[in-house]
Amino acid sequence: MHYSAVSLPSETLLMSEKFISREIFIGNLPLGNSHPVRIQSMTNTPTLNTKATVEQIIRLVEAGCDMIRITAANIREAENLKNIRDKLMEKEIDIPLIADIHFQPKAAEIAAGIVEKVRINPGNYSGSHHKNKQYSEAGYQAELEQTSQNLKPLLHICKQHNTAIRIGINHGSLSDRILYKYGNTPRGMVASAMEFIRICRENHFEDLILSLKASDVRTMIEANRFMVREMLKNKMNYPLHLGVTEAGNGTEGRIKSAMGIGTLLADGIGNTIRVSLTEAPEKEIPVAQKLIEFYGHSQQVSVVQTSYVSYGDIPENQQSDMVLIDEKKTISPENSLLLLSYPDLPYNDLVLRAPVDFNLAYEKKKADSLLLVNGPASNGESLRELTLQILQARGLRYSKTEFVACPSCGRTHFDIEKELNKVKYRLGNVKGLKIAVMGCFVNGPGEMAGADYGFVGSAPGKIDLYKGQTILFKNLPEEEALNQLETLIRK
Ligand code: SF4
Incomplete structure (x- = not known):
């Protein structure tokens, strides 16, 4: 089978052609189209804690979740998915389960006979773990062939059991092979997906979902648009799963997730979404529901009035709420101002709408400054703060520490939400600094997204501290790790 090489330009592409995915089934649940x-x-x-996992699944189902992913880090965990499934069936809860696999093909093969979908990460399915490895063309092809052989048993089992596969590409954990040829770029993410699609199609396996995730919102949007264009070019139409990784918690996590997922849903891209928050998983569901309500259907709910005006034209009492997008510029009456006005929108909804509406408007036409106007519910100070957070999420203006934090999973060794809040409290106001708080040392360091410092769970109650990708301290008790991190940064 032949596909054209990935050759898209590197700037963000706006979608013009409509993309309609094929329908696939995750158990009894139809997805796509x-x-x-x-x-x-x-x-x-x-x-391995069946009781706690089943209880959390029940809470997620009650909140409105359609599918639930569970990490299967090894063979024992993969086997325990059967106990989780049986307990759910005893309680008459028939919800599609997804096994999340990293590094262990054997765990994927066991899980594929139990759950409805398996998520694999091509970046760690290839077998090569040599940083800065050099590849000849022949060496590249040989490794690809080996990857294909590694994947075949899983494809066979999935076909037997009607189990779907998500090819889950993460910016930050691409294979050495892809990094060598394309770098850690949206283009590399698309190339990685195309390699795995080709292997699946050669084996007549089509029940695929694709995801291209990143913690950087623009990278995530760009990668998904590239992917759709690449599929259209090659006459493919696999459904897409959307998510912004390591978005963090609170307003910051909601803004990043909304901007990435909402922008693509507004493009007509995305068949399933996961809002990753470093909070209890149930809290993700109302956010996802709102994003689908606002952007997930062909007719968008229009509550915003968007206009471009000059600074001199806005009433004096609103001028102090306006935020310059480039802080080095000075305010002048000729500045063009993007005005997003939501007369009646509750503040919690504004946090999800304004990032998307701003991004969609700014992609079409740049402006010098942004002004959010909301009804009497929110005051000028909270709107100014929200505006700054939106600009930071879009990578346009940095006004405080940037945090990346994973949502945690069964591999997490500590209370990540609590630790993230402590780190934020102590180090939240260092402009231009990026700190990662990650739940495990297996995937955490690879997915820290270029953070200056990493605070990574290594064992129960223990933290590894990183500067960039270099580990500085291993297995520090949590409190000591926080003090040490502060000392390093304050220096
Ligand atoms: S980085 Fe976080 S979400 Fe990812 S595998 Fe580790 S604990 Fe789980």
């Missing part, structure tokens, strides 16, 4: 956008989340209980 004209079906509603499906909501999913992931448990963060230890997978």
